[in-house]
Amino acid sequence: MEVLILLAVLFGALFVIVPLIERSKLRISNQDAAKWARWIWPLVMIALIIQLIMMIMRG
Structure with missing residues (x-):
């Protein structure tokens, strides 16, 4: 049910x-x-690496 509410809010937005x-x-x-496009991929890669480190640290 929560997924349907989330989808409805996203489509409404x-x-x-x-x-x-x-x-x-x-x-x-x-x-x-x-x-702007020159900066997007490096920032995405940095964000992915940070998320990977955070996931490893949590266990």
Whole structure:
């Protein structure tokens, strides 16, 4: 039952947030997007390593 509630909340948030984002005037240039994309994979790897260490430490 909790999974269904969680899915309902997530889909409800999508139905609200996506139209708001589409109407916003915020646009990101290709250069800015490339700068952000350069940092995403290293940050994901760092987060995964930290999670692995935390899992090992817990037992």
